[in-house]
Amino acid sequence: MAKGYPDFFGYSVFPQFGIYQVEEKGATVIPAGDSVTVFDVEGKGTIYGGYMFFGKTDITGLITLSLTIDGFTVILPSIKTMLEAGWIGGLDLPFIVTEVNDAIPSYTVIVQANITFAEQFKITASANVTADASVNGKLFWAKLR
Numbered sequence: 622m623a624k625g626y627p628d629f630f631g632y633s634v635f636p637q638f639g640i641y642q643v644e645e646k647g648a649t650v651i652p653a654g655d656s657v658t659v660f661d662v663e664g665k666g667t668i669y670g671g672y673m674f675f676g677k678t679d680i681t682g683l684i685t686l687s688l689t690i691d692g693f694t695v696i697l698p699s700i701k702t703m704l705e706a707g708w709i710g711g712l713d714l715p716f717i718v719t720e721v722n723d724a725i726p727s728y729t730v731i732v733q734a735n736i737t738f739a740e741q742f743k744i745t746a747s748a749n750v751t752a753d754a755s756v757n758g759k760l761f762w763a764k765l766r
Contacts, residue, residue: 638666638667638763638764638765638766639763639764639765639766640763641669641761641762641763642662642761642762642763642764643759643760643761644660644662644671644759644760644762645758645759646659646660646673646756646757646758646759646760647757648755648756648757649755649756649757650753650754650755651684651746651747651748651753651754651755651756652748652753653748653750653751653752653753653754654748654749654750654751655747655748656687656745656746656747656748657745657746657747657756658743658744658745659673659744659745659746659756659758660742660743660744660758660760661741661742661743661744662738662741662742662743662760662762662764663740663741664740664741664764664765665738665739665740665764665765666737666738666742666762666763666764666765667735667736667737667738667762667763667765668732668733668734668735668736668737668738668742668760668761668762669734669761669762669763670731670732670733670734670760670761671731671732671758671759671760671761671762672729672730672731672732672758672759673729673730673732673744673746673756673757673758674721674727674728674729674730674756674757674758675700675727675728675729675730675746675754675755675756676721676727676728676755683699683700683701683748683749683750684699684700684746684747684748684749684750684754684756685697685698685699685700685746685747685749686700686716686730686744686745686746686747687744687745687747688715688716688743688744689741689742689743689744689745690736690738690741690742690743691738691739691740691741692740692741697716700718700728700730701726701728703716703718703730704718704719704720704728714733715732715733715736716730716731716732716733717730717731717733718730718731719731730758732744732760742762744760
């Protein structure tokens, strides 16, 4: 008895992803006026989700993110602007932003699932301010076999 999706044409129409990977970013300082690569995955694959925690300074909301997929880079608004604009879920956006503590601003940026890439997936955080900031997080992904 056959099981699974029939292979009528000699190949499966569904992509075959390998075992999921976890990339962890420990507490990393983003120097004032500089950028840090938070996650960088090379090859062909898919994102299963993840998060980044930016925390506990009064300038944290001013950090900007850039998302690079297959050589195309989009520079996003500041974390605080994304939150104020309603990037809080339910939309077809790459990130969801939540504020963890408004007394000492800290934010969690959730990386949405089902983002596919053919060459590279990269997230960069920039502290375009006069003080250092920090980031940590995890990214769950798999490469195409």
